[in-house]
Amino acid sequence: MRVKTAQLRKGTGLGQAKRIASSGHIPLPRGGSAHAAVAEALGTRIVRGEFPPGGILPNEARWALDFRVSRSVVREAIKMLAAKNLLTSRPKVGSRVEPREHWNLLDHEVLAWYTSGPNRANILRSLQQFRHIIEPEAAALAAEYRSAEQMEQISIACQRMATAPNLAERSAADVRFHVEILKASGNELLLPLGVMIDSALKNLFVLITVEAGDLHHAQDLHNNIEKAIRQQKPNAARVAVRKLLENSDNMIGKWIGKGTRR
Amino acid sequence: MRVKTAQLRKGTGLGQAKRIASSGHIPLPRGGSAHAAVAEALGTRIVRGEFPPGGILPNEARWALDFRVSRSVVREAIKMLAAKNLLTSRPKVGSRVEPREHWNLLDHEVLAWYTSGPNRANILRSLQQFRHIIEPEAAALAAEYRSAEQMEQISIACQRMATAPNLAERSAADVRFHVEILKASGNELLLPLGVMIDSALKNLFVLITVEAGDLHHAQDLHNNIEKAIRQQKPNAARVAVRKLLENSDNMIGKWIGKGTRR
DNA sequence: TTGTCTTATTTGTCTGACAATTGCGGGAGT
DNA sequence: ACTCCCGCAATTGTCAGACAAATAAGACAA
Numbered sequence: 001m002r003v004k005t006a007q008l009r010k011g012t013g014l015g016q017a018k019r020i021a022s023s024g025h026i027p028l029p030r031g032g033s034a035h036a037a038v039a040e041a042l043g044t045r046i047v048r049g050e051f052p053p054g055g056i057l058p059n060e061a062r063w064a065l066d067f068r069v070s071r072s073v074v075r076e077a078i079k080m081l082a083a084k085n086l087l088t089s090r091p092k093v094g095s096r097v098e099p100r101e102h103w104n105l106l107d108h109e110v111l112a113w114y115t116s117g118p119n120r121a122n123i124l125r126s127l128q129q130f131r132h133i134i135e136p137e138a139a140a141l142a143a144e145y146r147s148a149e150q151m152e153q154i155s156i157a158c159q160r161m162a163t164a165p166n167l168a169e170r171s172a173a174d175v176r177f178h179v180e181i182l183k184a185s186g187n188e189l190l191l192p193l194g195v196m197i198d199s200a201l202k203n204l205f206v207l208i209t210v211e212a213g214d215l216h217h218a219q220d221l222h223n224n225i226e227k228a229i230r231q232q233k234p235n236a237a238r239v240a241v242r243k244l245l246e247n248s249d250n251m252i253g254k255w256i257g258k259g260t261r262r
Numbered sequence: 263m264r265v266k267t268a269q270l271r272k273g274t275g276l277g278q279a280k281r282i283a284s285s286g287h288i289p290l291p292r293g294g295s296a297h298a299a300v301a302e303a304l305g306t307r308i309v310r311g312e313f314p315p316g317g318i319l320p321n322e323a324r325w326a327l328d329f330r331v332s333r334s335v336v337r338e339a340i341k342m343l344a345a346k347n348l349l350t351s352r353p354k355v356g357s358r359v360e361p362r363e364h365w366n367l368l369d370h371e372v373l374a375w376y377t378s379g380p381n382r383a384n385i386l387r388s389l390q391q392f393r394h395i396i397e398p399e400a401a402a403l404a405a406e407y408r409s410a411e412q413m414e415q416i417s418i419a420c421q422r423m424a425t426a427p428n429l430a431e432r433s434a435a436d437v438r439f440h441v442e443i444l445k446a447s448g449n450e451l452l453l454p455l456g457v458m459i460d461s462a463l464k465n466l467f468v469l470i471t472v473e474a475g476d477l478h479h480a481q482d483l484h485n486n487i488e489k490a491i492r493q494q495k496p497n498a499a500r501v502a503v504r505k506l507l508e509n510s511d512n513m514i515g516k517w518i519g520k521g522t523r524r
Numbered sequence: 525t526t527g528t529c530t531t532a533t534t535t536g537t538c539t540g541a542c543a544a545t546t547g548c549g550g551g552a553g554t
Numbered sequence: 555a556c557t558c559c560c561g562c563a564a565t566t567g568t569c570a571g572a573c574a575a576a577t578a579a580g581a582c583a584a
Contacts, residue, residue, distance in 0.1 A: 106458075321535080
């Protein structure tokens, strides 16, 4: 965070209130670099719908005033958002928010902004549903095409899950287990997608682990997956993963049922 | 393109050849804005493996010299690549290329750079495989949860495919058909993912359409999908989509078999 | 050998200026 | 009154130079 302490510009009582107010000083979250902070602030507000798709947002100079940063910083932030397809910029017209279907929702930053917003329940549901689509097929592909080394990695992760001394390490091994399966699937796109899903559901993940009173059962489910892949039985792998997901669905159901508000 | 004609810096015979050569003038593709051009140039070279993951790339000043642009432009380009997780920057150390599994492969620009590179066959194979995983389930979900309006849109697209006067319009209707199904699936992540896949396979798409001597057959396959979703039969929808994909697999096989090099 | 200090390099930020683009309104011509 | 063209102004795009901050690497002392 490089924002100067002093350097308060004088009044700037320029008459505006044209398109959107957005007046006054907006404090930036401390800790990172300024452009990242601005990008996060803008990105969050866009994703939350504060600036509707198709709309024009305030110009760079205005943001510079509001955030008390230079225009360079604002520009770099806007370029980052443009790289995520949240908006496009054109001279004279400004930066226009793209329609939602153009947004790169698969970007983990965008996803994080999304899950911090109002309709996070909706997106979390979509994510879990996504796992049902992706993971059984990934396991089936892994069972079919895995190499010996990849199998080795999967087994290591599985064993580490079983012998983990605490929940944190167990959760880490769990993620590793998933990732290794995705790697073994041989599909280059499955890996980043799976990583993205896992990191987005990370919170959910540890909660499930905590909630699972019956760790033995959960471990059995994982062992079954490992075995199916080891024996190169795609269908068995599919079924085993479905069982595991079913289990975690139940955990989520319990968790929601418990009335865990926010 | 805003690069000045004049303004040729003098010699700059500074001794270096430190990490990577990259000396001399690198011309930028004409047509867009400078930062977009630089981002594309750098992104392409990174994705193609010219700068290996974990490596440090030349500093901003150097790129500014090589591309004959200001450092601001280089910085904005680098920020765009950082937003796609291709690299991270830290003071004093420079910009380091991230490991490939961190790259946002689901970004359509990154994907485009990828498909223009050497191992495009590999990535195209992964994409088509992806369709086998995604689309049947999407259609099943659509069959289950579609609204009346969504069904209407799907039918319209299907009919428009049948009555299209030329290949271009037929291809457009085809894409629309897919997108409407994804929308009807009710999963917010399926839509952007599907759009991304379709746009990446666009070229492949039209080729398939061209290649398909038997348009009637292809249309029947689409009609079956439409019917299954209309009748809200998820399993039938899954099967119908699988048939369609099988057909397009065959077309791709034929096309490759024909010896279409390059 | 180890810990600390200095230094050099690189990104980060600020500032001010000008260029390029283009939506919009006003004026000329019919 | 209507249409077309042109200049204006607002906004992003680009440039240049300066300084701040961070930190890796080497120098030096204990």
